[in-house]
Amino acid sequence: MIGMFSALRLILQRELLLSLRRPDQLLQPLVFFLIVTTLFPLALSPQLSLLRDMAPGVLWVAALLSSLLSLDALFRGDAEDGTLEQLALSGQALSVIVVGKTVAHWLVSGAALVVMSPLVAIALGIPLAAFPTMLASLALGTFTLSWLGAIGAGLTVGLRRGSVLLSLIVLPLAMPLLIFGANATDRAIAGVNPAGAMYFLAALCVFTATLAPFAATAALRITLE
Amino acid sequence: MWTWFYKLASPPYVYRVAALLAPWLLAAAALLIGYGLIDGLLFAPPDYQQGNAFRIIYVHAPAAWMSLFAYTTMAVAGAIGLIWHIKMGHAVAAATAPIGASFTLLALVTGSLWGRPMWGTYWAWDPRLTSELILLFLYVGVLSLRPAFEDQGRGDRAAALLALVGVVNVPIIHYSVLWWNSLHQGATVAKFGRPAMPGSMLAPLLSMLAGFMLFYGAVLCQRLRGEVLNRERQSVWVREAMKS
Numbered sequence: 001m002i003g004m005f006s007a008l009r010l011i012l013q014r015e016l017l018l019s020l021r022r023p024d025q026l027l028q029p030l031v032f033f034l035i036v037t038t039l040f041p042l043a044l045s046p047q048l049s050l051l052r053d054m055a056p057g058v059l060w061v062a063a064l065l066s067s068l069l070s071l072d073a074l075f076r077g078d079a080e081d082g083t084l085e086q087l088a089l090s091g092q093a094l095s096v097i098v099v100g101k102t103v104a105h106w107l108v109s110g111a112a113l114v115v116m117s118p119l120v121a122i123a124l125g126i127p128l129a130a131f132p133t134m135l136a137s138l139a140l141g142t143f144t145l146s147w148l149g150a151i152g153a154g155l156t157v158g159l160r161r162g163s164v165l166l167s168l169i170v171l172p173l174a175m176p177l178l179i180f181g182a183n184a185t186d187r188a189i190a191g192v193n194p195a196g197a198m199y200f201l202a203a204l205c206v207f208t209a210t211l212a213p214f215a216a217t218a219a220l221r222i223t224l225e
Numbered sequence: 226m227w228t229w230f231y232k233l234a235s236p237p238y239v240y241r242v243a244a245l246l247a248p249w250l251l252a253a254a255a256l257l258i259g260y261g262l263i264d265g266l267l268f269a270p271p272d273y274q275q276g277n278a279f280r281i282i283y284v285h286a287p288a289a290w291m292s293l294f295a296y297t298t299m300a301v302a303g304a305i306g307l308i309w310h311i312k313m314g315h316a317v318a319a320a321t322a323p324i325g326a327s328f329t330l331l332a333l334v335t336g337s338l339w340g341r342p343m344w345g346t347y348w349a350w351d352p353r354l355t356s357e358l359i360l361l362f363l364y365v366g367v368l369s370l371r372p373a374f375e376d377q378g379r380g381d382r383a384a385a386l387l388a389l390v391g392v393v394n395v396p397i398i399h400y401s402v403l404w405w406n407s408l409h410q411g412a413t414v415a416k417f418g419r420p421a422m423p424g425s426m427l428a429p430l431l432s433m434l435a436g437f438m439l440f441y442g443a444v445l446c447q448r449l450r451g452e453v454l455n456r457e458r459q460s461v462w463v464r465e466a467m468k469s
Binding site: 151155156158159162165168169171172173175176179180183200204211215218219222223 | 359362363365366369370373374379382383386387389390391393394397398401402404405
């Protein structure tokens with residue numbers, strides 16, 4: 001019987017290796033993120049001054065939607081081929097497995113999205129001075145979203161058409177993230193101190209990352225048993 | 226006391242008690258809502274700023290209050306079902322969800338009707354209306370999750386867990402929406418924040434509140450009976466109850 005932390009490390013390793021072996025699954029949500037942000041200038045106006053006012057909202061909505069895309073696959077593949085049941089029977093706490101899988105999911109979807117976001121930010125006319133705030137808020141926001149999504153994915157993993165239901169469940173819960181994240185970026189663009197919104201975002205992140213593992217584990221138990 | 230508690234977990238007992246309670250609750254609700262409507266709509270003095278338009282508060286405020294109350298009830302009942310494996314907890318949660326969603330919808334519709342004379346538009350992104358709208362989305366999530374499972378027990382437990390996650394998030398969503406709106410636009414709009422109401426306005430409102438509570442109880446009893454019958458349709462007592 002291996003210890004909790006080595007189990008966590010092994011799960012992380014396995015998940016990261018699996019997603020590196022299937023790079024298309026890693027890239028598709030990022031390309032989706034790019035495409036969605038391209039839609040807005042086409043639909044609204046190509047004027048950078050106008051786009052800059054809407055940039056935080058566009059960026060955040062696109063980030064939420066593209067993170068949702070990959071959430072459906074968080075437990076599905078492992079649940080369908082029985083790996084998840086084996087992991088649950090392995091004697092390790094199921095919550096350790098959930099934590100490992102969710103953190104790995106954030107690393108390949110959320111963190112990748114954060115790395116990608118400056119490209120989109122430049123195209124939307126966000127000034128360079130606002131980049132640190134934008135990156136930090138996106139990092140906190142996508143991490144929190146991965147946790148909220150883990151609850152939703154755990155609840156819908158046994159369902160055949162769970163992906164729409166997953167969005168329906170997770171998006172209302174993610175609305176505070178959108179409010180504070182877009183507001184922090186907005187303030188940074190306007191040159192106002194964004195600390196207030198960032199603190200709220202960090203508080204939500206810590207709160208969700210503390211409680212969501214238990215909820216996601218309970219959700220998975222309901223669908224697995 | 227404990228025997229009473231155990232009895233509440235037994236479907237035939239719940240079925241009988243709900244049948245006994247429903248007409249009394251409905252009659253009391255009709256009395257209180259009747260008084261509240263007549264006094265509130267006809268006799269309470271008009272507001273000095275809003276004129277007669279404020280009278281929609283007699284439907285709007287109780288509906289908004291009930292929307293939150295029903296959500297909390299649903300989460301607590303679901304938690305009882307989840308923790309102690311009491312099937313009747315899930316039955317109460319399942320019976321409550323559509324009622325709560327209807328109250329939320331009623332609060333949204335009356336709120337937007339009130340907005341027409343006050344704001345000049347049917348929909349303003351007022352923080353309270355917005356968080357009520359998000360509450361409706363949360364209800365829709367719970368309502369669509371339960372029937373998505375083929376196995377009823379799983380659907381029940383999943384919906385209960387989602388309701389619990391939701392009930393933790395409701396205050397967070399409410400306050401973040403308040404914060405969002407107070408930053409984006411100042412208090413250009415007349416807020417609900419009401420100074421102390423005179424008794425002649427308050428009495429019908431309280432009566433409406435109590436009436437809505439009782440009405441909710443009556444509808445819950447009726448829906449619960451249907452829910453219990455449907456869940457226990459394989460059992461002997463249901464067949465016997467249906468014969469007689």
